[in-house]
Amino acid sequence: MALRDQSYLRVVLYEGNDAEPLASESRFDAVSRLLNQGFALTRVGVGGRTAPADDRPALVLGQFRAGLEPNALSTENVRVKNISGLTGEQIAGAVESRRVEQKAVQHGGWKPWFPVIDYDRCTNCMQCLSFCLFGVYGADREGHILVQSQDNCKTNCPACSRVCPEAAIMFPKYKAGPINGDEVKDSDLQREKMKVDISALLGGDIYSMLRVRSERAQSRFSKERDSDKALTERQKCLTKLAAAGDIPPEVLMSLPSPEEIMRRAEEAKAKAQAALAAQK
Amino acid sequence: MSSESPGILYCHCTYAQVIDPAVKAAVLRKLCDSGQSFEAVADLCEMAARQDPALKRLAGGETVKIAACFPRAVKWLFASAGAPLDPARTEVLNMRDRPEADVSARLAAPDLQPNLPTGKTTAADAPKPGASSGH
Numbered sequence: 001m002a003l004r005d006q007s008y009l010r011v012v013l014y015e016g017n018d019a020e021p022l023a024s025e026s027r028f029d030a031v032s033r034l035l036n037q038g039f040a041l042t043r044v045g046v047g048g049r050t051a052p053a054d055d056r057p058a059l060v061l062g063q064f065r066a067g068l069e070p071n072a073l074s075t076e077n078v079r080v081k082n083i084s085g086l087t088g089e090q091i092a093g094a095v096e097s098r099r100v101e102q103k104a105v106q107h108g109g110w111k112p113w114f115p116v117i118d119y120d121r122c123t124n125c126m127q128c129l130s131f132c133l134f135g136v137y138g139a140d141r142e143g144h145i146l147v148q149s150q151d152n153c154k155t156n157c158p159a160c161s162r163v164c165p166e167a168a169i170m171f172p173k174y175k176a177g178p179i180n181g182d183e184v185k186d187s188d189l190q191r192e193k194m195k196v197d198i199s200a201l202l203g204g205d206i207y208s209m210l211r212v213r214s215e216r217a218q219s220r221f222s223k224e225r226d227s228d229k230a231l232t233e234r235q236k237c238l239t240k241l242a243a244a245g246d247i248p249p250e251v252l253m254s255l256p257s258p259e260e261i262m263r264r265a266e267e268a269k270a271k272a273q274a275a276l277a278a279q280k
Numbered sequence: 281m282s283s284e285s286p287g288i289l290y291c292h293c294t295y296a297q298v299i300d301p302a303v304k305a306a307v308l309r310k311l312c313d314s315g316q317s318f319e320a321v322a323d324l325c326e327m328a329a330r331q332d333p334a335l336k337r338l339a340g341g342e343t344v345k346i347a348a349c350f351p352r353a354v355k356w357l358f359a360s361a362g363a364p365l366d367p368a369r370t371e372v373l374n375m376r377d378r379p380e381a382d383v384s385a386r387l388a389a390p391d392l393q394p395n396l397p398t399g400k401t402t403a404a405d406a407p408k409p410g411a412s413s414g415h
Contacts, residue, residue: 038294040322041320045317050318054334108294112295112325116357180298180349181352181354181356182352183350
């Protein structure tokens with residue numbers, strides 16, 4: 001199921017009227033556990049604002065005063081649970097049970113690593129779309145670049161941000177700026193690495209380089225029947241690129257066959273050309 | 281419940297190690313002990329990728345303070361989910377590069393110091409997710 005189609009559970013920790021506040025340590029423990037399990041949580045206290053209710057399933061947790069029957073307050077979509085006397089672990093367990101009942105999304109199955117476009121900087125040049133082999137980018141009806149399939153992105157790989165001439169592509173979980181979203185300074189743009197055509201790192205077109213290397217390796221393989229040598233050769237080629245572009249070696253090693261790379265590259269270029277044509 | 285007090289949104293950045301865990305824990309603990317209502321999410325990036333409708337809810341309040349990461353990233357994460365933040369009504373507190381005490385103090389302060397980057401394009405003008413041409 002696509003990320004966007006998954007349902008999820010809203011958790012509300014109610015500490016307003018008709019409920020006893022949790023002890024400080026218990027509250028922090030419960031909230032921390034739920035966040036670490038991937039849940040979003042609304043804490044309702046004595047002051048401040050919270051986002052309004054919506055139509056998604058919710059679980060309301062609270063130490064409700066005696067005489068207030070949680071089941072009577074529950075509806076089909078909103079379940080109310082008394083958590084008096086429960087430990088943080090038991091509270092987290094109760095939320096998880098409700099999530100399973102609701103068939104809501106299980107968090108943590110995917111590290112949310114994907115590009116985010118800064119449209120203040122983006123010039124819609126389509127280099128990212130042309131470059132990406134994994135179909136992460138697309139274009140809207142007017143030919144504007146957008147991130148279309150976040151879950152296709154290769155975890156920890158910031159390669160497309162390196163080909164962006166305007167430093168307009170962020171990966172918020174990247175370690176360093178400006179790719180992590182930190183302010184873009186003039187010096188960043190002047191640095192060759194921010195403007196580099198990544199193929200230049202290998203002294204030529206990355207795709208043809210990979211193809212040549214692979215063909216050599218395949219040729220040697222056919223002569224020597226040594227699959228380890230072929231693999232070593234490919235690794236040598238990719239290590240240089242990985243170091244220069246901070247691209248995880250496992251991402252490069254998982255690239256498809258040279259033929260498939262060429263096919264996808266052509267496809268991506270065609271998409272970019274169509275999007276650029278749509279702008280005219 | 282004061283209509284003037286900004287809403288609070290805390291991001292735990294659960295799925296990465298880019299924010300010092302000690303900073304996150306200290307900010308969250310003070311928030312929990314403040315008695316204030318707040319919204320806490322495991323990971324804004326994950327919600328943005330899922331285009332979680334809750335982001336519209338969170339962005340749609342009168343004013344909001346967001347404890348997360350870089351303002352530029354937060355601005356465009358929300359925009360990418362079709363939930364643009366209003367630059368005049370949003371303050372982002374960056375737990376990646378500000379001391380915990382600063383972040384906690386700003387969360388507790390009644391005033392708002394808007395700091396989303398402004399530029400040539402507003403988030404509302406940016407291409408809309410889900411409007412792919414199928415190219």
